[in-house]
Amino acid sequence: MKTNSFISEQELTEQKQIASALSQEIRARNLKFFVETFGCQMNVRDSETIKGWLSLIGYQEAADKETADLILFNTCCVREHAEKRLMGNIGALKELKDANPGMIIGICGCMMQQQDMAKKLLKRFPHVSLIFGTNVLHRFPEMLRAVLNGERIAVTDRADDAIAEDLPKLRDNERSAFVNIMYGCDNYCSYCIVPYVRGHERSRKPEDIRNEIVSLTDSGITEITLLGQNVNSYGNDGSAGMRFADLLRYVSDVPGLKRIRFMSSHPKDLNEDVMQAIASLGNVCHHVHLPVQSGNNEILKRMNRRYTREHYLSIVSRLRELVPDIEFTTDIIVGFPGETEEAFSDTLSLVEEVGFAAAFTFAYSPRLGTVAARMEDQIPESVKKQRLKALNELQARKTVENNLKYIGHIGEVLVEGCDERGEETMLYGKYQNFKMVYFPGCKELLNRYVTVKVTKANKNSLLGEMIDA
Numbered sequence: 465m466k467t468n469s470f471i472s473e474q475e476l477t478e479q480k481q482i483a484s485a486l487s488q489e490i491r492a493r494n495l496k497f498f499v500e501t502f503g504c505q506m507n508v509r510d511s512e513t514i515k516g517w518l519s520l521i522g523y524q525e526a527a528d529k530e531t532a533d534l535i536l537f538n539t540c541c542v543r544e545h546a547e548k549r550l551m552g553n554i555g556a557l558k559e560l561k562d563a564n565p566g567m568i569i570g571i572c573g574c575m576m577q578q579q580d581m582a583k584k585l586l587k588r589f590p591h592v593s594l595i596f597g598t599n600v601l602h603r604f605p606e607m608l609r610a611v612l613n614g615e616r617i618a619v620t621d622r623a624d625d626a627i628a629e630d631l632p633k634l635r636d637n638e639r640s641a642f643v644n645i646m647y648g649c650d651n652y653c654s655y656c657i658v659p660y661v662r663g664h665e666r667s668r669k670p671e672d673i674r675n676e677i678v679s680l681t682d683s684g685i686t687e688i689t690l691l692g693q694n695v696n697s698y699g700n701d702g703s704a705g706m707r708f709a710d711l712l713r714y715v716s717d718v719p720g721l722k723r724i725r726f727m728s729s730h731p732k733d734l735n736e737d738v739m740q741a742i743a744s745l746g747n748v749c750h751h752v753h754l755p756v757q758s759g760n761n762e763i764l765k766r767m768n769r770r771y772t773r774e775h776y777l778s779i780v781s782r783l784r785e786l787v788p789d790i791e792f793t794t795d796i797i798v799g800f801p802g803e804t805e806e807a808f809s810d811t812l813s814l815v816e817e818v819g820f821a822a823a824f825t826f827a828y829s830p831r832l833g834t835v836a837a838r839m840e841d842q843i844p845e846s847v848k849k850q851r852l853k854a855l856n857e858l859q860a861r862k863t864v865e866n867n868l869k870y871i872g873h874i875g876e877v878l879v880e881g882c883d884e885r886g887e888e889t890m891l892y893g894k895y896q897n898f899k900m901v902y903f904p905g906c907k908e909l910l911n912r913y914v915t916v917k918v919t920k921a922n923k924n925s926l927l928g929e930m931i932d933a
């Protein structure tokens with residue numbers, strides 16, 4: 465059995481003391497921050513912690529970069545061109561820094577964990593003074609103090625893989641929250657850089673997760689999304705004393721918790737116990753984001769996904785048997801090295817067979833340092849483009865088919881937002897199985913649950929009417 469290490473209470477107290485010591489001056493100077501987040505929900509969640517620290521240190525949130533005294537980019541390295549975009553974004557801040565020489569410009573996130581990246585950025589952009597990686601968020605006050613004292617620093621060490629609990633958070637959302645249940649990934653899919661930059665898998669203690677959820681529901685949050693690179697392997701190393709299905713059961717009775725979502729799932733670890741938990745727990749949502757990546761066994765093997773097409777389809781059919789209204793969404797990569805026309809057609813046939821509610825589709829792009837980037841039989845860009853187009857056309861047809869079956873459907877929707885359309889206010893929100901519906905209503909219903917009947921299915925969305933607020 466593995467044991468994880470944790471940041472000590474004493475260390476955290478010291479950081480909070482630094483934050484408090486800095487706060488008097490920051491408040492007196494009325495300083496403001498602006499954090500821009502790229503990438504996945506993990507980064508969104510990390511940004512909440514960074515904003516929490518900044519608030520504790522006395523900064524207020526600025527409406528835009530122009531009015532900020534501290535600008536921080538929380539970066540992602542999973543997709544192609546992210547680095548180029550970041551360079552452009554940072555370069556563009558030079559003018560703002562010239563106009564406000566006291567401004568602090570920082571960069572953090574998983575891109576900073578890539579080899580030599582931090583060094584390269586400090587050298588190239590003299591107006592950047594703070595760089596840090598994903599594993600040192602608990603040391604934010606100490607790092608900021610150094611920068612306020614005139615230093616330029618980069619802290620991206622990986623040695624510090626310990627779990628930090630009780631960090632401050634500033635959340636924007638009053639209805640819904642992300643809750644990390646684990647960090648890192650041990651899977652080493654051959655195309656993916658995440659295990660190299662976010663480290664090995666570490667599961668949080670169940671009681672810490674539950675306590676966080678209790679404090680969220682106490683503050684009025686009713687929907688949580690349990691987050692991890694592969695939530696289904698929660699506790700597999702024995703460090704948490706329970707597995708993912710047990711965790712779902714353990715948190716599901718938190719008073720006031722109406723919806724539990726989770727992402728992402730890895731097909732190799734989504735077992736019968738998890739499926740039974742989804743089927744039997746009233747507040748676990750009937751939606752699984754289950755990245756398939758390819759419908760061809762040879763490509764799945766080269767991707768090091770460690771499941772077969774047949775296994776994937778068996779999970780889908782078993783879950784549909786247990787939970788008839790369940791919806792699946794997925795991620796798919798086309799043009800992976802070695803993907804033949806025949807292999808690609810297996811992906812199309814899988815998409816046809818499953819009928820995903822939505823698919824996030826990508827043309828393969830090599831990530832430096834990964835196994836797939838070194839594979840010889842890379843696919844020409846023009847072929848990737850054609851395949852992506854064909855896949856997207858198929859998925860668009862499947863989305864329409866999926867939408868059409870909802871006409872007449874009645875269910876509870878959590879109102880997430882509104883669009884003013886002339887005289888009319890259109891609200892939107894999701895059924896518990898992730899289907900989004902638009903309907904006329906008034907802003908006062910934001911963050912509430914209402915009952916909506918679907919009256920029309922468009923290409924990309926459902927339209928409905930409220931039948932009970």
Ligand code: SF4
Nearest residue numbers: 649651652653656658
């Ligand atoms: S499961 Fe695979 S794709 Fe997902 S984060 Fe881990 S290595 Fe990357």
